[in-house]
Each structure stands twice: as structure tokens, then as C-alpha cells.
Amino acid sequence: MELKVATDPRWLPHALAHFDELLVDHAHCEKKAAANALSLLQAHPEVPGLPAQMARLAREESAHLAKVLQLMETRGLALGRDAGDPYAKGLQQLIRHGAKERRLDRLLVAGIIESRSHERLQLLADGLTDPSLRRLYAELAKSEDGHQKLFVRLAKNVDPAEVVEARLEVLLTAEASLIAGLPLRAAVH
Ligand SMILES: [Fe+2]
Ligand SMILES: [Fe+2]
Numbered sequence: 020m021e022l023k024v025a026t027d028p029r030w031l032p033h034a035l036a037h038f039d040e041l042l043v044d045h046a047h048c049e050k051k052a053a054a055n056a057l058s059l060l061q062a063h064p065e066v067p068g069l070p071a072q073m074a075r076l077a078r079e080e081s082a083h084l085a086k087v088l089q090l091m092e093t094r095g096l097a098l099g100r101d102a103g104d105p106y107a108k109g110l111q112q113l114i115r116h117g118a119k120e121r122r123l124d125r126l127l128v129a130g131i132i133e134s135r136s137h138e139r140l141q142l143l144a145d146g147l148t149d150p151s152l153r154r155l156y157a158e159l160a161k162s163e164d165g166h167q168k169l170f171v172r173l174a175k176n177v178d179p180a181e182v183v184e185a186r187l188e189v190l191l192t193a194e195a196s197l198i199a200g201l202p203l204r205a206a207v208h
Contacts, residue, residue: 037205106208130170
């Protein structure tokens with residue numbers, strides 16, 4: 020999928036200047052991605068391919084979480100409570116209520132979050148100076164790109180491709196105005 024707006028160029032310098040804060044938010048994001056994979060597995064075992072893929076995804080996101088936590092430890096940072104993510108909350112409000120609609124929207128919203136994560140982690144990979152951090156972020160960015168494709172593929176395993184594409188278009192347009200309206204934060208989204 021292609022995001023409709025690129026990240027505000029002021030985000031990267033802000034994130035780099037508050038990298039410790041960003042790391043804590045990033046850990047919470049990976050935790051939520053792992054939890055959401057299991058939640059989708061719980062809610063939609065009927066989607067062809069979904070159970071095995073979500074089990075694999077939960078493991079991958081947990082591995083990302085472990086890497087970020089390890090990095091936090093070396094910097095003396097504690098995880099603390101999740102302050103909440105206005106971006107994810109805004110996207111969740113777009114999820115419709117009918118059973119089929121809700122399923123499709125959950126898959127596509129998860130894909131969009133992966134796609135934005137991919138964009139931002141890649142910006143960090145290019146913007147960081149420490150070689151091992153650059154490597155880590157490039158690796159994570161690549162992984163999130165694979166995840167956004169996975170969610171669209173799973174959606175197309177249960178709904179007609181044209182229905183998926185049309186809804187994705189609507190959600191991507193909404194995501195663009197949501198992200199443009201959020202204040203600049205040292206957060207992944
Ligand atoms: Fe991840
Ligand atoms: Fe991911």
C-alpha cells in the first residue's frame with residue numbers, strides 16, 4: 020500500500036533529539052503489535068492463513084519488543100505504563116461495526132499502522148548516526164514493510180480484492196488527515 024502523505028520533515032529531528040522518549044514509545048508499539056496479532060487470531064480463525072500468520076507475527080513482534088527493551092536497558096530506561104497512542108486511537112475509531120466490515124477494517128488498520136511504522140523506522144535508520152542503531156532500525160523497518168503486505172493479503176483471502184482496495188483507499192485518506200492533525204511527538208506515530 021502507499022501512504023497518502025509523507026511524514027512531516029520536522030518529525031525526524033524531533034525524534035532524534037528525544038530518542039530515549041521515542042524508544043519507550045517504540046517498545047509500547049511493538050508490544051501492541053504482538054498483542055494485536057494474538058487478538059486477531061482469537062477473533063478471526065476463519066480467515067484462510069490467518070491463524071498461522073498471526074502466530075508467526077506475534078513471535079516476530081515479541082522479538083522486536085525484546086530488542087527494543089534490551090536497548091532501553093543499556094540506556095537505563097524503564098518501560099512504565101503506556102500513555103496511549105492518539106494515532107492508533109484515531110484509526111480505531113474508523114473501524115465499522117458489522118461483523119464483516121469490522122474484520123476487514125481491523126486487518127487494514129493493522130496494515131496501515133505497519134506501513135506508517137515502516138516509513139518512520141526507515142527515517143530513523145537513515146537519520147541515526149550510531150551504526151548499530153542504524154542497522155537495527157533498518158532491519159525493523161524492513162520487517163514492518165513485510166507486515167503491511169501480509170495484512171492486505173489476508174484481507175484479500177476473505178473479501179473480494181476490489182472491496183479491499185476501495186476500503187483501503189478510504190482508510191488511507193483518513194489516515195493522512197489524522198497524522199497531519201496530530202502534534203509533533205517523539206513517538207513512532
Ligand atoms: Fe514490529
Ligand atoms: Fe509489524
